[in-house]
Amino acid sequence: MSNDYTPPRDLLKDHRILVTGAGDGLGRAVARAAAAHGATVILVGRTPAKLEQVYDQIEADGSPQPAILPLNFDGAAEQEYQELAGIIDREFGSLQGLVHCAAQLKLLSRIDDYDLETWNKILQVNLTAPFILTQACLPLLRASDQASVIFTSDALGRIGKAYWGAYAVAKFGIEGLMQVLADELESEGKIRVNAIDPGPLRTKLRNTAYPGEDPGLLSAPESTAPAYLRLLGGDGKGIHGQSISLR
Numbered sequence: 608m609s610n611d612y613t614p615p616r617d618l619l620k621d622h623r624i625l626v627t628g629a630g631d632g633l634g635r636a637v638a639r640a641a642a643a644h645g646a647t648v649i650l651v652g653r654t655p656a657k658l659e660q661v662y663d664q665i666e667a668d669g670s671p672q673p674a675i676l677p678l679n680f681d682g683a684a685e686q687e688y689q690e691l692a693g694i695i696d697r698e699f700g701s702l703q704g705l706v707h708c709a710a711q712l713k714l715l716s717r718i719d720d721y722d723l724e725t726w727n728k729i730l731q732v733n734l735t736a737p738f739i740l741t742q743a744c745l746p747l748l749r750a751s752d753q754a755s756v757i758f759t760s761d762a763l764g765r766i767g768k769a770y771w772g773a774y775a776v777a778k779f780g781i782e783g784l785m786q787v788l789a790d791e792l793e794s795e796g797k798i799r800v801n802a803i804d805p806g807p808l809r810t811k812l813r814n815t816a817y818p819g820e821d822p823g824l825l826s827a828p829e830s831t832a833p834a835y836l837r838l839l840g841g842d843g844k845g846i847h848g849q850s851i852s853l854r
């Protein structure tokens with residue numbers, strides 16, 4: 608699959624789509640693109656001020672009014688994910704899409720030196736949080752005729768590479784979570800589950816790993832939005848349990 612997809616303007620009309628990491632980078636790009644194609648997006652992220660900026664951009668685009676639900680995946684209790692799902696249930700009743708973009712890198716380090724506190728934090732934010740949030744949202748996704756869950760992965764979660772530590776291990780976990788969930792949901796035939804490796808993008812996370820790199824040589828996160836939209840809309844029907852690469 609590639610970004611070579613031109614979504615119809617009303618592709619996501621009447622869709623409610625939750626996007627994590629919606630305040631920055633890829634999550635912001637996917638949220639704005641989904642809204643521009645008719646979706647009501649629920650912006651989930653860590654920094655309320657960033658989510659408010661994206662809210663304002665979506666309103667200025669003339670797209671459907673979004674919702675903001677801040678949640679810091681580092682330290683949030685299971686109950687807070689349930690409360691978030693409860694708010695969506697009361698306000699919207701169902702979800703047609705769940706897009707996981709939030710992630711942290713923190714640092715590159717040899718396993719020799721990797722400290723346990725950072726290891727636990729990265730696994731919590733990048734793997735455990737997507738698990739809990741997906742679990743909490745499954746009843747909302749089942750309440751829809753068709754729904755799509757997209758996990759954002761990385762090539763580093765498919766082939767291990769030195770120094771990427773807990774970030775890479777969490778992405779391996781994301782690939783496993785996607786496959787297990789896709790297999791479990793297969794017989795229901797309602798919820799599609801896939802993982803996308805978006806390739807190198809001009810974002811904060813990439814800059815943390817490659818501070819000396821010329822950002823001008825990288826693709827903007829907006830370039831990957833069409834592939835996400837394809838999976839979210841009707842043209843994604845039949846795509847299920849796939850590890851997709853946009854490189």
Ligand SMILES: NC(=O)c1ccc[n+]([C@@H]2O[C@H](COP(=O)([O-])OP(=O)(O)OC[C@H]3O[C@@H](n4cnc5c(N)ncnc54)[C@H](OP(=O)(O)O)[C@@H]3O)[C@@H](O)[C@H]2O)c1
Pocket residue numbers: 627628629630631632633634652653654657678679680681707708709710711732759760761762804805806807808809810811812813828
């Ligand atoms: N950029 C690349 O080259 C690349 C390549 C392959 C895969 N990816 C994947 O693409 C996805 C998006 O990354 P990106 O490049 O767009 O990075 P980014 O610009 O750094 O955005 C990461 C997002 O995650 C949010 N986040 C971080 N920690 C959080 C926490 N504790 N609780 C809730 N939200 C948190 C951030 O919120 P704040 O804005 O509040 O910090 C931000 O919105 C990630 O899954 C990443 O692994 C990226």
